[in-house]
Amino acid sequence: MRKLLLRNVGDGLNLIINNKSHHDLTVDFGGDENVHSYCYFDNSFLLSHFHADHYNGILNCHHHPFCHWNLENFYHPAMPTFAEAKEFFMSLLTMNIRISNNHPIQNTIFDYVRRLNRRPLNFRAVSKGDIVVCGRRKYEILWPPKELIEEDALTDIRNAIKDFEEAKESDRQLSEIYQNISLRYAEVENINNIEAENTSDINRLTEFEGNLSEIVQKANKSLRKASNRLSIAFRQDDNLLFLGDLESSEINSVVTDLVNNHNTVYDILIAAHHGTHWHRSLTSINANICLASIGQTLKRNIKYEYKGISNKLVRTDEWGDIIITKRNRVR
Template sequence: MAGAWMVRMPDPPGADEEALRQGIIVAQWPNVEDISCCRNQVEVRECVAAAYPTKAIKGLGNYAGQLWRFLAQMNPGDYVAMPLRRRPKYMAVGRIAGRYRYRPEAPPGWRHTRAVEWISTSVPRAAAKADLINHHLPPTMKVAHLHADRNGQRLAALARQKRDPGPALTTEDSSSRARDRVSVLDVGDGACSIIRTSHGGGESVTVVDCGSDNLPADEACERLLNALDGRPEVINTIVVTHFDADHYRGFVRLAERMRARGQQFDSLRLLSPRPPDVEPQFTAAYLAVERIVTGFRSLDLSVELEQVTNGPLRYTPLARGNGFLAGARGYDVLWPPAVLPPHVTRQVQNAVIRFEKLADELAARGNSSLRDNFEAARKGGWLQPRQDELQTWTMSHARFIDENLGEDICEEDDIDGGSALDITRLNVPNDLHETFREVWNAMRRANNNMSLVFEDAEPGRLIAFGDAGSPVLRWLANNDLAPVHYALMLAPHHGTHSLPPALQLTADLCVGQNGSKRAHLWSRHRSTHDNHGRCVSSTSGTHHLLL
């Protein structure tokens, strides 16, 4: 059964609004350092004692108890209420979406965090019955467990209906005990996975990517439909790790088919990586080239999906520090950070500079297609993220380790399939073919390196890398990813790149989603992933497992 919590934000007033924007809650205690290694409350207390050497024993126990709850007892899927300081008649209610995360780069007081999906920011405090939330707790109590009966269900009802149903009628929510079913589909040289989680007596279905490089998008879509027993409307969440055809074009076909058949999603959420703040032109430039190469702009997917969604379609770009929920299961986003590290920033900026040179050159010869597409892309027209879904994270990442790659192209980071691009059909002058290819490859390389990397908030279950390249993997290994064993790992870039030695992850099952076109590159992954032979290619068929 989902638990329920009340968390009060630190001073000054307005910190709660910042927490809403960032999609987090924080446990303040600015002097206490990273507690993620603590295995029990005694160890948390040692960290607290080191931070507050003059504090009385009783006070230490109080702090440690609250931090221990924050670290270990909150679960993804639990509900959390947060009183609002500047609107004291209201509180915000959301669901915990990620595990405890320490952010050394954030200002003091903002380092102990949990990702939260906020459901409502205007729940009247008066609507909660007195046995559910005690608003008269002492000011030192910042992280409180709500012990009332059916506490989670009651907070959920408050958030959605502004009504507290009270303690009557206990119904058992089996979500915390049920196992997830994960299927990694064989879509050739492409990606498509389905995560089914039990939730509130029903099932929540999340599809991560759908597309293929060597199969038609229609075929990738067909395989997804078969795996869903022909019922696409059961999908609750679509995650596009990055907007590359082999990750999203199957969804475009899915939307087209559903429209033709009169099928609709009841409600749907589309999650994708957040575009880089550093170079806002990048997304428009990428869409402009993409339009010429593929005839389609990836963000138009949001419009296609909206047309087959009955209820609201929520489009949420995600960045590091955000979390998302699939049923009662929480996922932490590890990449991309809202502020990209310098070596990836340079890669993005170089791609834009190359794009602009090419667009100018083409325009000088009377071909304004790239310029026109760019202007059209800047104007948008696809679904915009809802304002309350936008999450900002403006803190400096200066304390993260960065590495100087010098050159933005490195051997392992090459683009497979880019050389197969047939430029002769693109109406580009002969002498600019090579430049065009270079621009497209630079854009795709940068785009791959902004892939969403996420992991299950429960340690050791699932991690997915999209097409993140070695600069990203090295950065994650340096900053975040300790050597961990997972149940399932979706190998970076279809298992066609070498893994950097610093990335020491193992998995019961590591799937490289490559097919006939890229199968010869699978050995790069196999020879660099020290995983005792448990790496499998999707050429060996669809993989199902229970997590």
């Protein structure tokens, strides 16, 4: 890694890892402030999980008709195998569209990225054990699992689907969006292998009326928590450990594997869920620098325990954009 840039996007994430000239790995592009449209992305993009606040910056590119990217790969979390996988995925996509006023109503984020890219794009769903290569650097995917068997996580997902069904009955716009999504995925057996092709209506954006009802807000909260459990986590040798938006129990699972494989010392740790999620197992991890991408809403929830496992905790709400050079100098 030659340079790392963690942009100050408030409560969101935009991480750019520069491996060498024109070999960047960009992780997420979203937040609630300072999310300006880029006119150029290069090489590889990794979406940690399907939350609109982690990719709403991509949607902003709609306002720049000449914005084109030069990506080769677009990585995203694979949906693990479990009975309700397809239903959960469609519910989550539907809710993301409903809460995003600049989201293309009949298009997924895959459609949008394909439209913006100047060359054919490889979409790849990744899960635990997969390797992502960018600029000759190997990134080992630590989460999500290929099969979901943890009962707590399955319970959260089932409760989220139940909350979504109740919200869909009470919210006409949510129901209409879901009908479009259902038609899109009706014949899809494996949602991890889908590749978007229909982009003819990419410019038709949602314009929703009024505020979200309490029942829709409840469903959104449930879906977000369940989706956190399936967020991507990865490591790059002993240089970087990225914990995504994992919940406490998933942090424990990832760290347990790292400890068992003697992979506990890192130059840089990206704290879980903007520095607000923690599990006591993290005391087994040692990092030189811990980074937290956090804004005004979440900063009250930051876990200062991260100071105890690192030599320095650096936060975007205090530092602004954070740049770490090859010799781990922060500026």
